[in-house]
Amino acid sequence: MLSMSLLPPRLRLFPRPDSPARADRGREAPAARGGLPEAAIDGIQRSLERVHATGMSPGVALALRRHGELVFDRALGFADPQAGTPLTVDTPICLFSASKAVTAMLVHHLAEQGQLDLHQRVSHYLPEYGQAGKHRTTLMHVLTHRAGVPRIREPVSPEDLFDHERIMTLMCRARPEKPGRQQAYHAITAGFVLGEVMERVTGETVNQILDRVIRQPMGMRYFRFGLGDEGLPPAKNAATGLQLPPVDLFLKHAVGGGLQEVVTLSNDPRFQQVTIPAGNLYATAEEASRFFQMLLDDGQYQGRQLFRPQTVRLATGRTGRGGRVDRTLMLPLEFSPGFMLGARAISVYGPGTPNAFGHLGFINIYCWADPDRALSGALLTTGKGLVGPLFPSLLRLQHRINTVTRL
Structure with a gap:
């Protein structure tokens, strides 16, 4: 009988749909108002469907603003796959480390x-x-x-x-x-x-400051640390992909826990009731993109100045130290005072994004703004896996978005 240590690692996937999953849509503006052809939106939709079709994320939500117009706001899959609860554009999702930007x-x-x-x-x-x-x-x-x-x-x-x-x-x-x-x-x-x-x-409290400075002025329904008792239940996270010991070793080094441990913790009701300033802000993709659009607009929202333009420039600008190999993530990455910054070549926002700023969240959360593309966006996924078909599909989606929005 084979030792369990010699058996191949199991690839955790959710059943792949026989046909493209039906998207729940928010109140999108016509593509032309964002300076895009309808074909560009269709291409992004197909790329998003391919992300979901990998089986590595039960639910995915994407919101994109171009020239300030919400041209894409859609969700695919399930908020709770075991209960069969669909993911909608109104379902709150934990941003994990993207909370740091807020x-x-x-x-x-x-x-x-x-x-x-x-x-x-x-x-x-x-x-x-x-x-x-x-x-x-x-x-x-x-x-x-x-x-x-x-x-x-x-x-x-x-x-x-x-x-x-x-x-x-x-x-x-x-x-x-x-x-x-x-x-x-x-x-x-x-x-x-x-x-x-x-x-x-x-x-x-941190939530009281957030409520006063951002949440209430911007009319957010969620966008708070923890959830309280109002609104829809949050989307549940799932550990997916190949479960490899090196992955858990890296995650324990970087975030303090293995993949399944972090996922289990994030689904604990207590996690949704406490305030973790670096990791448990709940929002919809639309709300996250709205926040980054406000920063792209120099701190202004609907005629109200929430942050001074110089404050936004300081928060999202370079410190002069340049990109270094981060000693935790072991990747070349430059930080502003609060954000992960883009670069011309190797960038978390794709090649050719030297002025982009934003933040990643636990493995596959991605919230950002790119002034060179007049773009703000948020990609929220509930599948947490490093090894498997999800990552290549995310790169293709990122490439598609960056290509069609290039000015």
Whole structure:
């Protein structure tokens, strides 16, 4: 009998549809208003169908704005495949790490209002954070993933994520590695620090600040950390693709847990009730693209200035350090104070996107804006898998979008 270790790894797929899945559509503007032919929209739809047809994502949602017009807002598949609940354009989906862009803009807002100084030491606002060699760490270091604490090295469990006081205790006594000098993606840790700083200086919760600064002014239904008890149930995430030990090793290094562990945690009702500033903002694809369109419009939404143009430029601009190989992700990547930046060649937004900015979320979430294409968008997927047919199909979709929207 073969040892289980010698058996080939299992490819986790959801049943592929016999015909293209029916898309739920939002209130789309005519393609011509976004400067696109209908054929371009049809091509994007076909590429989205191919993403879903891989069987690696039970649900996919895509929203695109061109020249500020919502020309594409569609969802395919299931929010809950076991219950047979369809995914709609109104179903909230967890953005995971794309939440960081929103948290960063809240920090920039408080700096704009004079309540924070981005070059001030974190310990000025959180005195207890200045221990174990972190006394020189600034807010700018935290925003650009140079705070030196990309992960908590003490033993932690998934339960700790629901215990804010314990997480902050662990963060405060953590010893940093090359703070201020080395870029290493902080998957979860930096968000707790930024959230605590904001709450200390304002006396408000992170969600209250978000509600006041962005959610209410932009008329968002969801767009909050956790979900509360209102609205539709969120889409459930699923671990898919080849389940390989190296994948889990990488994910444990980068985000602190293996694939199935993170997916199980994200489907836990408690995860939907707490505030995790680096990882649990819930939104629809349309809401996420609306947020990035506001940034593309220099912080303005429907005639109201939510952020000053110079604040948006600071938040999304280059720091002068250039792209480096990130010591967590082991990829060449440049960060602004809050966003992942594009590049001419190797870019998370595809080749030829030097001025794009946005953020990826756990494996296959993708929210961005590209001024060179007058484009803002959000691709939200519920399938979480690194190895399998999904990634090539996502690259083809990205290429299709970038090609048809090039100015």
